[in-house]
Amino acid sequence: MNLTVVRGSQKQTYKVVAKDATLLELLTQIKTTQDPTLSFASGCRSSVCGSCAMRVNGKEVLACAYKPESGDVVEPLRNVPVVRDLVVDMEKALSFNRVAKNWAVSEQNVKHLSPDDAEVNEIQSDCILCGSCYSACPVYAVNSEFIGPFALTRSWRYVSDKREEDVAGKIAAVQSSGIWDCTLCGECVPVCPQNIAPKSDIDMLRNKSGILGYMDPKYASFGGGVDFGAPTF
């Protein structure tokens, strides 16, 4: 079957033998038998390391979990600099975890959590940082500093954790270029290989923000809410 790979400004089509193989197996087959210059990242081949996210026919997939069909077009992720072929530079995307303060603040010793408490952020902590949601997000077209879907899911993972002692600090960290910049379009949801819904987590963060007295800045200038000094219309 034929597999087309977008390589910079070029496209290259490879003929591959596919017996029920994953895309990663086929890319590896191309690299080791046809074209050693073809570049892609890979690791665990079991969908937990997040190395091999890429796009097929415009949709984000993990190469190790996708079985290609002839004619598929494979491209690198969007919204991140392409280093070479299917390899992208994740540094800036990952830096938003720092912006959002995605870590535990817990000075007290062990708190007892029930199975239900643990289930609250079980799925959010399944995140493998593959960048699929980041690639699918349309907000980056207008705001390159958007904290973004995975970093906001990871924010909710800590904010919702019963052990967390700095919920206020975390909520404060996601106000600017954060939860209110999301359009709730939901593009991030179907592309997540771990079935996480960043959109819902962003919604939860918005609710929590509301409880803590924050408002959507788009509406803040109406109705006499908090005045951020933005021009009124």
Added chain:
Amino acid sequence: MVDVLVIGSGGAGMVAALSAKESGADVAVVSKSYPTRSQTCMAQGGINAAIGEDDSVQAHIDDTLKSSQGLGDASAIKKLCEEGVDAVAWLDKIGVPFSRSAECKVAQRRLGGASASRACYAQDYTGLKILHSLYDNCLKEQITFYNEYFLLELLSEGEGDEKRVCGAIFKEIKSGELKSIYAKSVILATGGYSRVYGHHSTNATGSTGDGIAVALRAGVVLSDMEFVQFHPTGLKNASILISESARGAGGYLLNGHGERFTDELQPRDALSRAIDEEISKSGAVFLDIRHLGENFIDHELPQERKLAKLYENVDPVSDIMPIKPVAHYTMGGIAVDARAESSLRGLFAVGECANHNVHGANRLGGNSLLELVVFGKEAGDSAAQYAQNVADITTSSAEQALKDTLEEIKSYTNEIDFYQKREALGELFYKSAGIKRNEKALLSALEQVKAMQHELPKMGVRDQSEVYNTNLLEFLEFQNLLALAEVMLVSMLERKESRGAHAREDMPQRDDQHYSGHTNALLHHQNVRVSFGYKGAQS
């Protein structure tokens, strides 16, 4: 210059970095890829700690010592098990989202060789969730990461007894440039060498023992390199791991006739041999977890269901899964003392690349995640302390010689395809140096490995790009694997007995009189020398 340079960004590396930082050291972590892509994310089963009511630290010690088959060090194992309780409490504190029991405690399950339910888990994502929590904690502590840096060589200064490490040279993968990072101390946390078995391994493609091979070239002593753990249940075609927790929860093994044939919860070495034998006899072995029910499987073993469907087209809820034993964990590695320091001053090692003598001849499930926390702390503390007493280091560059070597590789002739040789090496090791071994097969394998080493200049790379050249990196990894392959084979030949994961068909008995010590390997004038050291050996 930094106080502590940590090479490797998996669980061990990040724990070491956090602990060195806490001890006041200036720390940098170097990663071959990105921290959350490390092998640690693949650990599923759990992390052992004797926190259950029907368990005790002594029982954990006894189980670990027993499984080590006389090669475990009693004091190291005592430290591992005693500190396990605090290790899990610390992970809980830094936010690891463990599964919980009805009593609101960290949930635990029983793994093979354990006398109690001792493995603390987070569904079947224990390693993933520990790794990501550690990464998040490193962000909090503002640890510096150098991502996508490939380790080429260690830097050292002084000669003889005065020799000490002073940094390392890397290839920055994105630019192709060489980068030297000088450091008062270095911690290697680069992982194991299971990929010598090629696709007959559960491990990620990057488990090529780079740090161990680099240490070997720097004259550092390695130990117990013949001990490789085969995990009993890898998916037959793709060698993808089906966690021991599937058997811990009551999964059965069935032979080609659909009959149970062995105790599913015996230690991994014995079970792997039993399965291997059964495959020869009845043609196939299957793992059956159908009776556990869809609800349980989706809740406790979600990855296994997804992977079995993807790679074998079977749904474990309704089908049995074809399995075979595959290379999973390398017990051998850089020999270290109780402070995690290697034979080269200032060079520390931790995690799968090191040999802390806690697993001996056979590792227990749940002890490797524990090892990386307990000894990661030890390595971080020790390296930070050591660095305090290092006044200054030389920073004369050794980059030129390496540049020349890399240039030379570009001129290799490409008459032989190294990818084919890499595959041949994996097949050779699985067949001749795997679950069962004998002198004849090992000698023949050694000859073939040496031939491959000689043929390296006839191999080489076809991609001449400086930017992100994975063709070159895979060649360098293959060179590392070949160096370790030789050490492994010589060690396997020297250990003329059977013990734990090292099963010699021609020497089936354990021989404590001659072989109760560790094999120590080092390079002497480009030749591998293996001797038996008795340091730390306990029965």
